[in-house]
Amino acid sequence: MYLGLSIENSVINAAILNDCGDFVWQDSHSLDHDKISNLLEICGALVANAAKAHPNLSQSIAVSAQGGFIGQPSPPDGLKCLAGTDLKANLQASLGRAVALASPGQALALYESRFGAAKDSAVACALYLDNHVFGGVTFGQKLWRGANRIVGAWGHTPLAWPVPHELDGRDCWCGRTGCLDCFLSLGGLETEYHNITQTRLDIKAIAAAADANDLVASSVLQVLDDRIGRTTAMIINMFDPDVIILGGRLAGLDRLYQNVPRKWPGYLLVERNETKLQKANQDVFTLAKGAACLAIDPAI
Ligand SMILES: [Zn+2]
The missing domain is CATH 3.30.420.40 (ATPase, nucleotide binding domain)
Structure with missing residues (x-):
């Protein structure tokens, strides 16, 4: 069971991909504040919900985000809390799990190549x-x-x-x-x-x-x-x-x-x-599903 999250402005989506290649769970939650503490809290709640629904969840998860990549600028009109933040390190410390980060374009490419218009x-x-x-x-x-x-x-x-x-x-x-x-x-x-x-x-x-x-x-x-x-x-x-x-x-x-x-x-x-x-698939969970595909890859 592989969990992917996508941070999409003030909403965080989550999806689980099982070992048979089926998406078996999804959830979403809005941020209350543009603060890293709130973002980590919401991610933690989604991961806890996912682990409760599917206890055999993989230890590693993957996250699609537009900012928070260490050493890269973040879009000024996105979440302010991601600017200058090492999102991966923060998530790993907060969740106690290995985390892979990907851009929305990378998450989209992976979803479409496994399940969408690029699967062949x-x-x-x-x-x-x-x-x-x-x-x-x-x-x-x-x-x-x-x-x-x-x-x-x-x-x-x-x-x-x-x-x-x-x-x-x-x-x-x-x-x-x-x-x-x-x-x-x-x-x-x-x-x-x-x-x-x-x-x-x-x-x-x-x-x-x-x-x-x-x-x-x-x-x-x-x-x-x-x-x-x-x-x-x-x-x-x-x-x-x-x-x-x-x-x-x-x-x-x-x-x-x-x-x-x-x-x-x-x-x-x-x-x-x-x-x-x-x-591309227009489903709002597409990027979270793409992130879940990345969670399968051990090259975090
Ligand atoms: Zn530019």
């Missing part, structure tokens, strides 16, 4: 597009973690094949400029619309406006198609995966699955490509 794929890449941009790569249904545990950190690589105006004034929270996180995050999309209209709409409202023939909204989404097209083309040139999975709230835009692959011929070295673009 030798090489799969995941791109998690939500408040921030994360990625992950699996080879043979196994997460490639890397020497620094940052495989898939495309959110902080530059936008591929930029046009001149895309090189200006894109300050990223990581301290650099021009990162993908500035272009492909929810905030990046909303800023794009706001800069033209001085009106701030969320992604659902922008999509609805485009459907109602709002020319600015349509244009912003066409640019998004192209930017995700360039980003995924760069990933194909780098890893040549069988499938690229899009997750997070931006991945809910159905137009992407038709429009993005149409961009690829302009950027790939081959005229016909076999890589598929697929939408």
Whole structure:
């Protein structure tokens, strides 16, 4: 029995994967305060509930989080308590268990390669597009973690094949400029619309406006198609995966699955490509389930 947790802003989700490959338990709990003591308390309660429901729980657990990785900056609009925190050390001390940490992109890649759209794929890449941009790569249904545990950190690589105006004034929270996180995050999309209209709409409202023939909204989404097209083309040139999975709230835009692959011929070295673009499972427990898959791996 393997337990995974996902810390998703103020909610922590939990899922258990059994030895037969079935998810047999899930639970979630909201934080009361943005304090590390409260976060550890909630994680402890979820682990206790899991161990009560399934006493033969593995000693090691895994956690998906957007911040709290020692030596890495944390998103400023995420949990403040994760900034500058060694989340792994705190969890291990608090829970008395070995803990593996993964980014949402890594947890997503692992879930999809074991149970989702990439379960038959030798090489799969995941791109998690939500408040921030994360990625992950699996080879043979196994997460490639890397020497620094940052495989898939495309959110902080530059936008591929930029046009001149895309090189200006894109300050990223990581301290650099021009990162993908500035272009492909929810905030990046909303800023794009706001800069033209001085009106701030969320992604659902922008999509609805485009459907109602709002020319600015349509244009912003066409640019998004192209930017995700360039980003995924760069990933194909780098890893040549069988499938690229899009997750997070931006991945809910159905137009992407038709429009993005149409961009690829302009950027790939081959005229016909076999890589598929697929939408991730939209279940709210997907990242917790991906973390549970990581808990099986002894390479904590
Ligand atoms: Zn950055």
